[in-house]
Structure formats: C-alpha cells, structure tokens
Amino acid sequence: MATKRTKKGKGEPDEAIEVVPRSAGAVSSEGVTVLEEDQELIDLMQAAAADDGEEDLDVGPEQQELFIPSTPPTDLNVKDDVRTMEFPIFTLSKRKDLRIREYSRGGRTVKVFPSVAGAANIFDKDILIWIMSHLAQANGQGKPTSRRVRVESHAFLKGTKRSTGGAAYQRIIDTCRRLKGTVLETNVKVTEQESTAGFSLIEDYRVTRSTKKGDGALEVEVTISEWMYRAVIDYDILTMDPKYFQLSQGIERRVYELARKHCGDQGYFKIAIDQFREKCGSSQQMKFFSNDLRKIARADTIPGYRMVIDDQEKPTNVVFLNRDNQVLLAFAKNRGQIQWVTRMLEKHGAEKKKATRKAAESSGKQA
Known part of the structure; x- marks a missing residue:
C-alpha cells in the first residue's frame, strides 16, 4: 500500500506523545498470523x-x-x-x-x-x-x-x-x-x-x-x-472496549483499532513495523514512530492487549498479546509458540520495570 503525503515537516513527529502508565497484568503466548488483505x-x-x-x-x-x-x-x-x-x-x-x-x-x-x-x-x-x-x-x-x-x-x-x-x-x-x-x-x-x-x-x-x-x-x-x-x-x-475513549493520544487510539481489528479475540498477532506504520496512517519518520510505539508499550495503555516491540527479528515486529491468560496460553500451545510468547512477556515486563524505575527517579529529582 503506497502513501502520498504533502505539507509536513520532514521527519517531524505527528504530535508529541505523553502516556500515563497503568498497572501491568499477566499472561503468556506467540505465533505468526497472516495479515488480512486490504x-x-x-x-x-x-x-x-x-x-x-x-x-x-x-x-x-x-x-x-x-x-x-x-x-x-x-x-x-x-x-x-x-x-x-x-x-x-x-x-x-x-x-x-x-x-x-x-x-x-x-x-x-x-x-x-x-x-x-x-x-x-x-x-x-x-x-x-x-x-x-x-x-x-x-x-x-x-x-x-x-x-x-x-x-x-x-x-x-x-x-x-x-x-x-x-x-x-x-x-x-x-x-x-x-x-x-x-x-x-x-x-x-x-x-x-x-x-x-x-x-x-x-x-x-x-x-x-x-x-x-x-x-x-x-x-x-x-x-x-x-x-x-x-x-x-x-x-x-x-x-470496542469503552476504555478506548480514555485514550488521549491519536496514535494510541489508532493502535487499539488495529489491535482490535487484527488480533481480536485470538491469543496474539504480529506485524512488521513498517507495514504497521502505513496502516496507522502516520507521516512520521520511522525513528519517531518507533519511539512513540515504545512509549505506548511501556505505559501499557492499550485496552485488552499488551504491546511489545520485537526487534530481535528482522524486520522489527509490533506484537499484540491478548490480556486474557487462558486465551493466550491456549493459542500459543496450539501453535507451538510457548517459548516465543514467554520471551515476549518477559520483554514486556522488563520494559514496564524500566519505565517505572525512570518515573521513580524523575519524581525523586523533582522532590
């Protein structure tokens, strides 16, 4: 899918993003899902x-x-x-x-x-x-x-x-x-x-x-x-999850829409980050877009799904994990992806801890 865009500063972010973390949940699972045709x-x-x-x-x-x-x-x-x-x-x-x-x-x-x-x-x-x-x-x-x-x-x-x-x-x-x-x-x-x-x-x-x-x-x-x-x-x-209306950033809302559309009620879904940027309709350069996604992933604000940026594979993938542990586990077992999903959950947890630590350090300096 090609995208034409005009009138935007080159490499300029769509909008400064600031997301408020929420408490983490827990789950487990993985797999490769073929993206639906447009x-x-x-x-x-x-x-x-x-x-x-x-x-x-x-x-x-x-x-x-x-x-x-x-x-x-x-x-x-x-x-x-x-x-x-x-x-x-x-x-x-x-x-x-x-x-x-x-x-x-x-x-x-x-x-x-x-x-x-x-x-x-x-x-x-x-x-x-x-x-x-x-x-x-x-x-x-x-x-x-x-x-x-x-x-x-x-x-x-x-x-x-x-x-x-x-x-x-x-x-x-x-x-x-x-x-x-x-x-x-x-x-x-x-x-x-x-x-x-x-x-x-x-x-x-x-x-x-x-x-x-x-x-x-x-x-x-x-x-x-x-x-x-x-x-x-x-x-x-x-x-839709009614919490959708509480998402304050446009990119957060679009991320949820795509997660709901493509992951839905299944255990997980993953998509190459360049294709995901295209589906989001973002005009940002990839480095800005990727940074915004990482902020959202650490803040854990997407209703119903955990988001992980998996850069251990090439190309980098955006991964959504269902917050329902039973659904996620069954889906992963059925596809033989328990190890991959476990790795994604560990990465998700580590990123959240890092974000919490930074927030604590920042509040300590202000005090």
Whole structure:
C-alpha cells in the first residue's frame, strides 16, 4: 500500500506523545498470523460508492425519518465499523491537517480529501462511533432505525468520557464540519469502464438546539453516509472496549483499532513495523514512530492487549498479546509458540520495570 503525503515537516513527529502508565497484568503466548488483505475492504468501499445515485437498496430493517437514541450512555455497547478501523481515514493529530492522502493496492485507490476546515481526525470519529453504537443496539432489538440520528450533546460528551464544559459544545459543531467536509474518493469499475466516485463521512448535519450564545450545539441531527449505515445493518462492526475513549493520544487510539481489528479475540498477532506504520496512517519518520510505539508499550495503555516491540527479528515486529491468560496460553500451545510468547512477556515486563524505575527517579529529582 503506497502513501502520498504533502505539507509536513520532514521527519517531524505527528504530535508529541505523553502516556500515563497503568498497572501491568499477566499472561503468556506467540505465533505468526497472516495479515488480512486490504482488498476486501477496498472492494466494500467501492461498492458503497458505486451505489451512489442509484435506487436505495433494501437494507432489511424498517427505516424511519429520524432515529432518536433511547439507551442510557452507561448501558451502551460501543461499536465501530470494520472499514474505518482498517483504513487510516482519520488523521491522528488534532492540529488542522490539509494533506491529501492516498492509499493504493492492487490497482485500487482510496484518496482522502480534506476541506478548508481540515481533515476529520480520529477524535472526530467519536460521534460516528456513538451513532453506530446506538443504531447497532436498536437494529439488534429489531427496532426501526434511520441514517438521520439525533445526538443529544450532553449524553454524547458523558458517554465518550469528554468534558462537558462550554467549549465542548462548540467543538461538536467543528467536528461536524470536518466530517462533512472530508471526502473519500475511490476508483470504481463498472463493466469495463473505470470511473471515480466520492462520498463524505457524513451527508449533512443540523443544529436543532443551540447554547445561549448560539455558538455551540446542545442537540444536533446528523445524517451518516449510506456505506456507514449499511455496515451497521449488515453487522460489519466490532465491539470496542469503552476504555478506548480514555485514550488521549491519536496514535494510541489508532493502535487499539488495529489491535482490535487484527488480533481480536485470538491469543496474539504480529506485524512488521513498517507495514504497521502505513496502516496507522502516520507521516512520521520511522525513528519517531518507533519511539512513540515504545512509549505506548511501556505505559501499557492499550485496552485488552499488551504491546511489545520485537526487534530481535528482522524486520522489527509490533506484537499484540491478548490480556486474557487462558486465551493466550491456549493459542500459543496450539501453535507451538510457548517459548516465543514467554520471551515476549518477559520483554514486556522488563520494559514496564524500566519505565517505572525512570518515573521513580524523575519524581525523586523533582522532590
């Protein structure tokens, strides 16, 4: 997969990263997992784009004009669609990103075009995750749904672990602008002719209740794209750990998405670091990207998985180990990889001890 990027200081990190360590768990296991092909997901996106302008397809459940979520935030199962977990569609930085990004494989191309407001970032995706989670729950209960969804801002902010201060309601409108303005474009083959089709992350939005000053949204109605709605209705989605919303760095969130997508419920997964950087959508030079991954691995912040940078093999691999000890052990035994997994766990433990020691030394100097 090739990546075109523009407008970025050469070798400049995407964003300074600072992660807060959490307590370590314990587990064990290894093995080599063949990475899933991107082609299937590209084909799905192209099919969605090709449908644009044609008659609406019967997606099954009854649709209504406006879907109003009724599930309390604390009872919501968090869902994300597989396509946007696989492709680096969202920029990782909160800074305005005006780059045009391009990803190609096997003669198929997906381009991401930002608007003057900047490209949608991975934190903007929260509102899409919130909407998809409510739609998935209603769909599973056989209730009618709609692509147009009412978002009550306070419930959304609380449910995604965000501040509920005044500026947060202004940022919701900024998020909608970037999602509406970001266009995905792909080459679609119809019979023997190839054409280009594009669509936005959301079709439109409308603020239905504003803050007193009129610059924030207390309530907004959002119409998601047909391809995203279809992903929910067709159950092309995965359950996310709610702790995802507590990850404060864009790269942490992207790392979790890829771990959840590729490792999933199996014991472990590993991938070459250069391919992983490409999947993350990072524009950093490898040394900066590698350093950020090592910080995340030491801090142990990824929900559900331990991450290890295995540089004893060439090329260097990024390894994810399931935190469920029984799953990890069974997976390792089945593949004859107990020794390799043991080595990965030992390396993970040593890196955590090193990080803890450095933190203690730093606090001692400050005292």
